[in-house]
Each structure stands twice: as C-alpha cells, then as structure tokens.
Amino acid sequence: MTSAAARTARDLTADLPVPALEDLYQDLHRHPELSLAEHRTAAGLAGRLRTAGYETAEGVGGTGVVGMLRNGDGPTVLLRADMDALPVTEETGLPYASEHDGVMHACGHDLHVTWLTGAAEALAAGRDTWSGTLLVVGQPAEETGQGAALMTADGLYERFPRPDVLLAQHAVPGPAGLYAHSPGLIMSASTDVDIVVHGRGGHGSRPEATVDPVVTAAYLVTRLQTVVSREIAARESAVLTVGRIEAGTRHNIIPSEARIALNIRTQSEEVRQRMIAAIRRIAAGECRTAGCPREPEVTVGNTFPVTVNDSETDRRIAAVHGQVFGAATILDPGPAMGSEDFAHLAQHEGTRLPYSYWFVTCTPADVWNAAPGTDLMDKFAAVPSNHSPHFAPDLSTLAPGVRTLVSGALSYLVR
Known part of the structure; x- marks a missing residue:
C-alpha cells in the first residue's frame, strides 16, 4: 500500500x-x-x-x-x-x-x-x-x-x-x-595523522656524515603497511593510506627532515586508538633504529566521526x-x-x-x-x-x- x-x-x-x-x-x-x-x-x-x-x-x-x-x-x-x-x-x-x-x-x-x-x-x-x-x-x-x-x-x-x-x-x-x-x-571514521622525521642533513656525497630522513621515511612507510595486516583482527574493517611524502630541495642535498601525511579509516573507536598507538610506536622505533637526533613528531589531525x-x-x-x-x-x-x-x-x-x-x-x-x-x-x-x-x-x-x-x-x- x-x-x-x-x-x-x-x-x-x-x-x-x-x-x-x-x-x-x-x-x-x-x-x-x-x-x-x-x-x-x-x-x-x-x-x-x-x-x-x-x-x-x-x-x-x-x-x-x-x-x-x-x-x-x-x-x-x-x-x-x-x-x-x-x-x-x-x-x-x-x-x-x-x-x-x-x-x-x-x-x-x-x-x-x-x-x-x-x-x-x-x-x-x-x-x-x-x-x-x-x-x-x-x-x-x-x-x-x-x-x-x-x-x-x-x-x-x-x-x-x-x-x-x-x-x-x-x-x-x-x-x-x-x-x-x-x-x-x-x-566509517576518518583520521589524519602527520609524521615529521628529524634527521641530520648534509652533502649527498657524504651520507656517512648525515642521518638521512628520506631513507627512514621509506622504511616507515613500508612498516606502516603492517598495521592493518598484522595488528587488526580480520573481522574488523580498517584502512591505512599514506597520501603524501615530502622531503628535500635538490638532488645532491640530504635534507634534515621528511614529512609523511597519512589517513586511517576505522569503524570503531577501539580500532582507531589501536592504530594511532601503532603508528606512534612504529615511527618512534624506526627513528631510533636510524639514529635520528630527535624523536619523530606524530600529530593527529582532522577526524570525521x-x-x-x-x-x-x-x-x-x-x-x-x-x-x-x-x-x-x-x-x-x-x-x-x-x-x-x-x-x-x-x-x-x-x-x-x-x-x-x-x-x-x-x-x-x-x-x-x-x-x-x-x-x-x-x-x-x-x-x-x-x-x-x-x-x-x-x-x-x-x-x-x-x-x-x-x-x-x-x-x-x-x-
């Protein structure tokens, strides 16, 4: 009717x-x-x-x-x-x-x-x-x-x-x-996360005198792909996307920092918090392994409910x-x-x-x-x-x- x-x-x-x-x-x-x-x-x-x-x-x-x-x-x-x-x-x-x-x-x-x-x-x-x-x-x-x-x-x-x-x-x-x-x-919920990797810049011909944040950022991006596949249960829906990497100004200059912008999609607050914690832990671990002079900056930005x-x-x-x-x-x-x-x-x-x-x-x-x-x-x-x-x-x-x-x-x- x-x-x-x-x-x-x-x-x-x-x-x-x-x-x-x-x-x-x-x-x-x-x-x-x-x-x-x-x-x-x-x-x-x-x-x-x-x-x-x-x-x-x-x-x-x-x-x-x-x-x-x-x-x-x-x-x-x-x-x-x-x-x-x-x-x-x-x-x-x-x-x-x-x-x-x-x-x-x-x-x-x-x-x-x-x-x-x-x-x-x-x-x-x-x-x-x-x-x-x-x-x-x-x-x-x-x-x-x-x-x-x-x-x-x-x-x-x-x-x-x-x-x-x-x-x-x-x-x-x-x-x-x-x-x-x-x-x-x-x-789903959406959360933006920004990471700043701090290195020690220098001449491209002498990488041994630097701490290259680009290499560290590359390892970090790869490692972040394990957050969903290895830390979130298969019954949960989640996505982690690295949308931007920025570093450097010239071919032969090792920069002093690299910036990574990523976004996560989640369907529960518990999974969201677990992913943010994993991002912070992985970023800190990779920077420590690389010998970065400072802890990385991890900033949680815009969030959609x-x-x-x-x-x-x-x-x-x-x-x-x-x-x-x-x-x-x-x-x-x-x-x-x-x-x-x-x-x-x-x-x-x-x-x-x-x-x-x-x-x-x-x-x-x-x-x-x-x-x-x-x-x-x-x-x-x-x-x-x-x-x-x-x-x-x-x-x-x-x-x-x-x-x-x-x-x-x-x-x-x-x-």
Missing part, C-alpha cells in the same frame, strides 16, 4: 522545473568554491530560500546557510546538503566544466545543493499538504570535517528549533536510479523511497570506508538526534555500460568515483534526488 507521504511526494514533484534545475546545477559546477569559501554558493542558496518563503540566516559557522519554514504543529525535520568543492583539476571535458583552475566539484556537492534547493522549493509550494517545521541547511566545509561542528558551535540549535530527525544524501558511482540505505553503520543511521529512521525513509521509486531500486550495500561529518549535526547536549543518511547512484548509463566487468562491483571499481577529476554525475538524477528529500521529509510531516 502506498503511503500518504509517497503519494504527496509524487504530487509535489510531478512538475519539477527540470530545465531550471539543470541551469542551477551547471552554474554551481562552473563555479566551485573550497571549504569555508563558499560565498557565492551560499548567497545563491540563501536567495532561493528567501524567495520561497523561508526565514533565512547566512554566515552560520562561517559560510553556512539555514532556512526555516514554520508550517503549523508537527515535527521539525532538517534537510542538509554540503556545499564545498575540492582542490582537483577537472578533466571531464564537460561544456559546463569548472572555470576555476585547480578547483572542481569532484564529490557531487553541487548536485547536493541543487537537490536541496529543488526540495525546499517544492515543499514550500506544497505547504498546504503538510504540517510542522522544515529546516534547510547548506553546510560548509564537509571536505575538511569542520563545517557541521562549526555550525553547531555557532548556536545552530539555539537559533533554530532542535530537529526531531535529520536527513541527508550523497551522490555516488553506480548505475543511476538506485538508492542505498543501511539501517546502522553506513560510513562514524556515520551510524538510526535503524528505525532509516527503515522508514527506505520504505517511502521504495514506494516512490519501486522496491527494486532500494539496496543495502553495508558500511562504506568513506567518511562524512554529518553526524556532528546530530549531536546536541550530549545526545544523538536520530538521522538517516543514504546514497544516490549517479553514473551515466553510457559510462556504466562501457565499463569493463560483468557484475556490479567490477563496474563500480572501473567508473569515475568521487574525488576523481573525471567525476561527472548524470543529469537524469536531478529530479529523483529532489524526490528522495521531499518524500523523506513528508514521511514525518504528512499525517
């Missing part, structure tokens, strides 16, 4: 202005902005919300936008989209490719803002069909893990009603038209999505190793507010069909992923992405 929320969502989104949504998306894609510099994007979103009748605030947590629509008695539902782009040089060849050198919407946040705008406008236009309060949040700096925490620290829930439920979605590779829900853990859906909330949203799009479009892929800061928005006064976070697949059909492989996972690994310079979502997902947010909100706001 189709629910009232699903029927209402279909009605409110039956005549979406798809050409206008395409124009908005392409404009956002042309003009990407890095974390905490999303001034143009935020101003555009705020303007659309005001026009639709929302009480709107800008500059929340830096460049965040909040729109509030009070519409009688009922629950408060928060819809969120992240707005920032990445320091990636675009290679898609799209006619609406980024006009900013070295900056690209390579993660789909331009699509997220378009979806949120369309949903906010559709819900405002159909306010006679629902009752409650709608909060629409344009969040900055998701890519650095700062934005959600900055917004809550800036009094998000003191200046606006505390939501009864939070909803968000993310564009991901996969044949366009699928909606991935996991009623529990859906995304685990994203754990409230099971009842996520099943409710998945059910209405199944009614709107068909049961065959809903799948449970299990937890991903990717990370998000959305969970910070759900923290309030020591409690965790219920939320649902899901994925919307967006690979164009021709790209998906041309990808090598015979099953879903083979093709998934072959098509451009988030953060790729070739990431280019299918415009056919614009209207469905609006419907997912509208139907999710209405599953609480329609009685």
Whole structure:
C-alpha cells in the first residue's frame, strides 16, 4: 500500500522545473568554491530560500546557510546538503566544466545543493499538504570535517528549533536510479595523522656524515603497511593510506627532515586508538633504529566521526523511497570506508538526534555500460568515483534526488 507521504511526494514533484534545475546545477559546477569559501554558493542558496518563503540566516559557522519554514504543529525535520568543492583539476571535458583552475566539484556537492534547493522549493509550494517545521541547511566545509561542528558551535540549535530527525544524501558511482540505505553503520571514521622525521642533513656525497630522513621515511612507510595486516583482527574493517611524502630541495642535498601525511579509516573507536598507538610506536622505533637526533613528531589531525543511521529512521525513509521509486531500486550495500561529518549535526547536549543518511547512484548509463566487468562491483571499481577529476554525475538524477528529500521529509510531516 502506498503511503500518504509517497503519494504527496509524487504530487509535489510531478512538475519539477527540470530545465531550471539543470541551469542551477551547471552554474554551481562552473563555479566551485573550497571549504569555508563558499560565498557565492551560499548567497545563491540563501536567495532561493528567501524567495520561497523561508526565514533565512547566512554566515552560520562561517559560510553556512539555514532556512526555516514554520508550517503549523508537527515535527521539525532538517534537510542538509554540503556545499564545498575540492582542490582537483577537472578533466571531464564537460561544456559546463569548472572555470576555476585547480578547483572542481569532484564529490557531487553541487548536485547536493541543487537537490536541496529543488526540495525546499517544492515543499514550500506544497505547504498546504503538510504540517510542522522544515529546516534547510547548506553546510560548509564537509571536505575538511569542520563545517557541521562549526555550525553547531555557532548556536545552530539555539537559533533554530532542535530537529526531531535529520536527513541527508550523497551522490555516488553506480548505475543511476538506485538508492542505498543501511539501517546502522553506513560510513566509517576518518583520521589524519602527520609524521615529521628529524634527521641530520648534509652533502649527498657524504651520507656517512648525515642521518638521512628520506631513507627512514621509506622504511616507515613500508612498516606502516603492517598495521592493518598484522595488528587488526580480520573481522574488523580498517584502512591505512599514506597520501603524501615530502622531503628535500635538490638532488645532491640530504635534507634534515621528511614529512609523511597519512589517513586511517576505522569503524570503531577501539580500532582507531589501536592504530594511532601503532603508528606512534612504529615511527618512534624506526627513528631510533636510524639514529635520528630527535624523536619523530606524530600529530593527529582532522577526524570525521562514524556515520551510524538510526535503524528505525532509516527503515522508514527506505520504505517511502521504495514506494516512490519501486522496491527494486532500494539496496543495502553495508558500511562504506568513506567518511562524512554529518553526524556532528546530530549531536546536541550530549545526545544523538536520530538521522538517516543514504546514497544516490549517479553514473551515466553510457559510462556504466562501457565499463569493463560483468557484475556490479567490477563496474563500480572501473567508473569515475568521487574525488576523481573525471567525476561527472548524470543529469537524469536531478529530479529523483529532489524526490528522495521531499518524500523523506513528508514521511514525518504528512499525517
């Protein structure tokens, strides 16, 4: 049986202005902005919300936008989209490719803002069909893990009603038209770690008079690969990636230090702490073995929390999505190793507010069909992923992405 929320969502989104949504998306894609510099994007979103009748605030947590629509008695539902782009040089060849050198919407946040705008406008236009309060949040700096925490620290829930439920979605590779829900853990924690190896520099012709930090760093990188394979139980999921090594200035100069930047992905705090302890121990051991004049500096940096859906909330949203799009479009892929800061928005006064976070697949059909492989996972690994310079979502997902947010909100706001 189709629910009232699903029927209402279909009605409110039956005549979406798809050409206008395409124009908005392409404009956002042309003009990407890095974390905490999303001034143009935020101003555009705020303007659309005001026009639709929302009480709107800008500059929340830096460049965040909040729109509030009070519409009688009922629950408060928060819809969120992240707005920032990445320091990636675009290679898609799209006619609406980024006009900013070295900056690209390579993660789909331009699509997220378009979806949120369309949903906010559709819900405002159909306010006679629902009752409650709608909060629409344009969040900055998701890519650095700062934005959600900055917004809550800036009094998000003191200046606006505390939501009864939070909803968000993310564009991901996969044949366009699928909606991935996991009623529990859906995304992992991420932690950045920086290591500085201190050596003793000198002339490249006299290595015996130096302590070469480059060689030590090379041993350290190799040794770090044993953390997951030899110190984490096989039943646990964990990843350790060395993303950057920096050392030296000339071919014939042995430098005095080397820097290593790495990232770990974990799904429990116990495994995270064990990995950080192992990194510190291995770094200290390798530097001691090499005779480094100083202990290495190990600094724990940006951390993203685990994203754990409230099971009842996520099943409710998945059910209405199944009614709107068909049961065959809903799948449970299990937890991903990717990370998000959305969970910070759900923290309030020591409690965790219920939320649902899901994925919307967006690979164009021709790209998906041309990808090598015979099953879903083979093709998934072959098509451009988030953060790729070739990431280019299918415009056919614009209207469905609006419907997912509208139907999710209405599953609480329609009685």
